[in-house]
Amino acid sequence: MKKSQIIVLAIGVVSIAVLFSLPTAVVDNDEGDTQIRSEASTDEETPRNLHEAEISQDVRERIASLAIKLEGIEDKEEISSLADLLAEEYTQAGKFDSAAYYLEQAAIKIDDVKHWEKAGSAYYEAYTFALNEQKIALLADKTRSYLNKVLDKDPSRLDLKTKVAMTYVSSNNPMQGITMLREILEEDPTNEDGLFNMGVLSMQSGQYKRAAERFEELVRYHPDNIQGQFYLGVSYFESKQTNKAKKQFQEVKNMTQDQMVLASVESYLERL
Template sequence: MKSPRTTQIVIIAGIVLLVGFLFSQDIKGLVKPKDDATVGMPQEAATPGVSLAEASATAKNLISNAAAKEFTSLESAFQKAQGEEKANQAKVLAQKWDDLEQAIPSALYLEEVAKEQSSLQNWVKAGDRFLKAFDNTQDSLVKPAMLQKANQAFTKAVAIDSTDLDAKTGMGITVVNGMGAPMEGIAMLLDVVKKDPKNFKANMNLGLFAIKSGQFDKAITRFEDLIKNIKATPDAYFYLATAYENLGKNQEAIDAYLQSKKLAANPTLSGFIDKKVAELKK
């Protein structure tokens, strides 16, 4: 029989594997055909980074030759453009890469947009996309670079409007994940929820961080409230099930897992949940 500690390790490992397509994604993003995989490239003196050229080249290896040629043409136009036109070309590239679930080059192009057209909205959008890239990649060099890029984008956004809850939420997420003292990030997210109790992203992250820190009772309360009063999503049910499982409440975990499966209607997630449910019924 597994010890509670062993069970917790197994479940958290499962979260790490699934987080790329569950965490803060719409249903269309629950499954990605291939994981992003890029090689870290030195971009700034003491800071590991990912160059736009390298990210694009790596992503092109994951798509069809016809699509890759289209991107090469669009990138050529981007390189030749100036000012507003350059920003517009970057927007097109960012959207097209996002449509293919290639968050890393998409985020880097959104950063280019924000540099050309600095605004609260543009920096928040870039920060959110960098967080998506951070969640999706398991590359040990790229992951911290994406988190740092996200933090930098949200720092720019907060500098423009320190009261904006989206910017503050993004900043809190990056701080908890390693860009500062974790409790400082938690405080930011709690402040967001205090001002906007139905803020989905802040509540979702507080619940997830409660699981990561082993506070499963708090996680259950957070996710149950989120599902009942804010929005019932596949990932909310999945994490609720995870918390229940860690407390040995197998039937509650099974019910929540099956709700996640039903809402997601995703073959990859369904297969994982079917195996999980079978284990819990033993």
């Protein structure tokens, strides 16, 4: 599950903008059919050229200086440090694809598990914000290429397997992704990412009773998961379980001070 994203809902809007590790997706009848999209871009061109017009002058100058240094060094520690700095600059600018590009350069030059994971996770971050179908496919492929290398070394990394699974869900072979998510839950029935993602997929396909079951499991094992608590309320609301929805939304109000979440909760309570 991504570390910093929260639920965003416009007041009075029932449809949900899922900003949580989920790209375009098509799934089977158990979890339904759904499409989830967000925004970013990627390219094989140098990111400095790709995003130059979208980044402030001072940031461009810092990036140019760091990139030149990166191109001319061989020391692995320096390569890793400079790639991290470049990735941080691009991440702060909201250019996740470019952040991933430089972490990939470090992974290519250093070629170890640590840097494979950094590159793969960064490409997955960019992937979850991608809109263009071609870029979604490219970012998904990059994600898999690096994270699968880590999984080959350590198959127990279910957190990375979940990310790989979600890239398959949006591919031409969505059942491979669904199968992987089910395997994760078979191996670890309390897995937070697995339960969350299966619940959201059910929501997006309109299978709200099934979604409620997934989120009930999620919050039973992970009661501090505010996103899961909120989506459980929405699932109750959409499946006409009015009393449960009221109780659940009140529970969410007691769990967070986030004004966007609270406003969204109030918009649902007004409908009940």
